Amino acid sequence: MSTVQIRDVRKSYGAHPVLHGVDIDIADGEFVILVGPSGCGKSTLLRMVAGLESITGGTISIDGRVVNGLEPKDRDIAMVFQNYALYPQMTVAQNMGFALELAGTAKDEIKRKVDHAAGVLGLEPLLQRKPAQLSGGQRQRVAMGRAIVRDPKVFLFDEPLSNLDAKLRVKMRAEIKALHQRLKTTIVYVTHDQIEAMTMADTIVVMQGGHIEQIGTPLDLYDHPKNMFVAGFLGSPAMNFLDGVVAKEQDAAFLDLGGAGRVPLAGGMSHTVGKSVIVGIRPEDIGIADTGGIPAEVLVVEPTGSETHLAVRLGGQEIIVVLRSRVALIPGERVHLSFNDAKFHLFDKDTKEVIREL
Structure with a gap:
């Protein structure tokens, strides 16, 4: 079993608290992503699990063993850093096997484990190269291979794709997800990119200001956000927010x-x-009405190929509309919008908490 339990974990730097009593249960083999804006405490929490940051309060347990006071090397975890942290003077094979060498592992066992990890990651042709001779994606795979050879209970990833270009990030997302499906090892992964979180995670932990806003599966959080922060953070383009008043007329409810x-x-x-x-209301839940609808002014038209994104002015408020088709519209043109009323989320204006969800 490779479970992780985080109980009432707090972190302060002097008088400045950065984590305020965090509770997370991570099951054996689960892929959990901590996501949130910069400064929300997600990387600090990951480093506390790794033993690279001290814990001000609470407990962190791996497989039921409290690890608060253990050194990183004694926690049976492996961490993949944002900057890869490869040794430039060593070959790929040497980088991957170095931790095993330090642990006194026999040379033939090191070679066996390095060859196995290289096979999993498609690194066999690169084993004698040095990091300077590798692309960004190849370096990232080497960093992952270095973690795999240790056969840890838990993999920790700290924004591993942030230094890659957009096309390579998409490729590496698929590779990491496929790796998890093959190894079935517990992964705790930190990112500020909600697309990474939505496409890769079994469970997402949304954080803000050192607090957990919501925990759930990607689609659960997307469809049932508990507050405006979660609703606006997950989804690209982001959810639209409009000011309105709930009214009723002849037993029919409507939003004014x-x-x-x-x-x-x-x-x-x-x-x-x-x-x-x-x-x-999410952009994909708004369409162009054939008849009726609410009048709006087109501000910007962004064709993406498979979709068309519109920025429109509705009354005095601007929203984004995503159409699953190509349309011949120009800025300044008037359109009428239809809304999928079953997809509305209503939030309290003061607390920002959900009043009604799907």
């Missing part, structure tokens, strides 16, 4: 968007009638 118009609401909202709310 002020000068922008009125949008029908599904039933069950009687308890919020008259309440000022913030309405969340």
Whole structure:
């Protein structure tokens, strides 16, 4: 078993707290991604699991053993850093086997493990090269291979793809996910990129300001965000937010968007009638109406090939619309928008917590 339990973990630098009682349970073989904006505490938490940062309060356990006071080498973890941390004077094979050499592992065993990891990662032709002769993606695979040869209980990844270009990031995402499916080892992965989190994780932990906002599967968090921060952080383009008032007329509920118009609401909202709310709607849940709809002005048209992204002005508010087709629109043109009312998220204007979810 390779479980990780994080219980009421706190971290302060002097009088400045950066983590405020974090609780996470990570199952054996689970791929968990900590995601959030810069400064939210995700990398600090990962380094505490690794033993590279001290713990101010709480406990971290690996396989039921509290590791608070253990050195990194005694935790049976392997960490892949953002900058790869390869030794420039060593070959790929030497880099991958160096930790085993330090541990006194026999040379034939080191070679066996290095060859196995190289086979898993497609590094066999590169074993005698040095890091300077490798591309960014190849260096990243070497850093991963160095972790694999140790056969750790837990892999830790600290923003490993942030130094790669966009095309290579997509390729490496697939490689890391495929690696996890083959090895079935517990992975804790830190990123600020919500696309990485959505495409790779079994479970996402969304963090902000040293607190956990929500934990769940990628689609669970996407479809059922508990507050505006999670709703706005996950999804690209981001969720639209509009100011509105819940109203009722002849037993039909609707959202009054002020000068922008009125949008029908599904039933069950009687308890919020008259309440000022913030309405969340994802760009893909808005379309161009054939008849009726709410008038809007096109501001920007961005064709992406398979989709068309529109920035439009609705009343005095700007929103993004994603169409699954190509459209011949120009800035300044008037369109009428239709909304999938079953996909509305209503948030309390003061607390920013969800009032109604899907």
